[in-house]
Amino acid sequence: MWDYSEEVKEHFYNPRNVGVLEGANGVGDVGSISCGDALRLMLKVDAESDTITEARFQTFGCGSAIASSSALTEMVKGMKLDEALEITNQQIADFLGGLPPEKMHCSVMGREALHAAIADYRGEVWEDDHEEGALICKCFGIDAVMIEETIRANNLSSLEEVTNYTKAGGGCATCHEGIEEILTKVLAERGETLSPVVKQPEPKAPLTNLQRIKRIETVLESIRPALQRDHGDVELVDVDGKTVYVNMTGACSGCSQAAVTLGGIQQRLMEDLGEFVKVVPASAMKRA
Amino acid sequence: MSEKANNDVYLDNNATTMVAPEVVAEMLPFFTEQFGNPSSMHRFGDKVGKALKQARAQVQSLLGADLDSEIVFTSCGTEADSTAILSACKAQPERKEIITTVVEHPAVMEVCKHLEKEGYKVHWLTVDKRGRLDMQQYIDALSDQVAIVSVMWANNETGTLFPVQEMAELARTAGVMFHTDAVQAVGKVPINLKDTAIDMLSLSGHKLHAPKGVGVLYVRRGTRFRPLLRGGHQERGRRAGTENAAGIIALGKACEMAQEGLEYENSFVKAMRDRLEEGLLAAIPNCFVTGDPANRLPNTVNIAFEYIEGEAILMLLNRQGIAASSGSACTSGSLEPSHVMRAMDIPYTAAHGSIRFSLSRYNAMEDVERVIEVMPAIVNQLRQLSPYWAGDKPAANPEAAFSPTYA
């Protein structure tokens, strides 16, 4: 049983704006009967104000498809067309208090129906940008073609990378075997094999104190020009283990931005060193 | 789950069943007083060992097996299926082909697909619009290259029965091992294995009022066998692992009760199912029975309601306290309707709206009448939302009236 929000149930049990809209001047038919979801969105657009005055729908589909359609019609009523085109599928899902990951495609269908209906009103042809291929990741609706092309284009070599680039495999994880098969195939074309071990970030040898100080200096050097432009400066005073003491001078030292700047420097240092450091004004240095 | 917990109507017995109260009573002592390990050399173990022996005899009796040693307890129907198919492959490494059908349960289908990837040639027997196999296609596939034939006794979605006894005879003549997934058939149709040529058979406890997590693989004496789990000597070395004693004892009791209830199943349960089918077909336009009504489990009816989607139907039924299941894509989180509906070439507009009602001896005629009463309004409500429907009938030429762009 899906874990549907109260809003989804409410819009499913009592859908708003159902049925044929007489005099509709923008109609969008989207979905796929093979997948079991199909939606016709009908809009009445006021030409003068470019505003949607009425919206109705007919949907063949599951609970969340019907709820998403109902939500969509409520959302767009009274909107200007350009405003309506800005609606994302996430906003439709949010309007419903969220959708289970496997059901996000229902909100995608809603958004596409809206684009199709507006295109119809404007006399344009709506192009769906779907690539045909066997569906691999059902949670995010990613198909084999998309995964294969992304692996090729970005020279990916692990499941984690595929998930990072395409989202595929980031939900329920049942498609991991399928993704690995595609990876294996593409890797074979490159003469590589899929590594059996999960890639760990390269374990870094801990920095010696001297190395750490040198890297800190390099980072500070790279930040200084920006500070100097604002008539400030930063100077490294001492490094005590993970604590970095700096002197902020000029415009920066007294200004309210000093703390922010310190935080920013700390962030930059941590990214570069790959370890935790604390940046502290030299004035806070304990007197030995 | 529901406001009406008291008079909930459960018509999803092919998914799982209520554990019979008598079965619960039988198993409970084996959690506390009789907790021994049957392999142990003391009386704690001894009592349990005797109870397991009785359970084995109860299963043997329901299956009509020659010997109680032909009964191997497993952790579920899925394990029994995997064990059977993989054992046949391991035991006859020179044979690299398998015969099965396109409508098997995933417990068989996915194993075969996996073996296919590993280089096996799988003969996927197709079905016609009624879900029936083509015997000629089967006969043509049989050869000395085939390691095993695995064909379900009854289909879980439609209840359609396959002629497994005849198919097993044909396999034996061709010198090929025969396995049947009888998870849905056991307890619903008479089975007498000693009079058949079936070499292996799977069953699952939770489909016949025993708990989940216990199953059986019947292995005819003399059948070449390789265990899936190796380890201790339990189940004569054919399935290692300390026995799920309480579960096995429960399954034994459930088999005894199923044997006693077989007559009831094929008269009263069947009568309720027939009334449900006839009532729904009479009250609702544009719906039809899927599968082969002439060759069907007594407890199952699968009806496709055209132009609406199954999950939506189930949600509205659930609100009325009625439980059933659907072959729609959405209920499983997959995007394809059930492979069984697709195999029978049921159009998408109907396949997504297929609903399976599966009864048990714990249902009553009132349950059936309740469904017949509420279903027409539910179907109508959803059809009013459907772009394929107009007023009180399908839109003129529905497929053309609405042909969306793939999104």
Ligand SMILES: Cc1ncc(COP(=O)(O)O)c(C=O)c1O
């Ligand atoms: C035909 C069939 N085979 C196998 C199984 C799997 O049985 P189990 O749930 O005990 O693993 C089922 C039940 O879902 C089934 O209907």
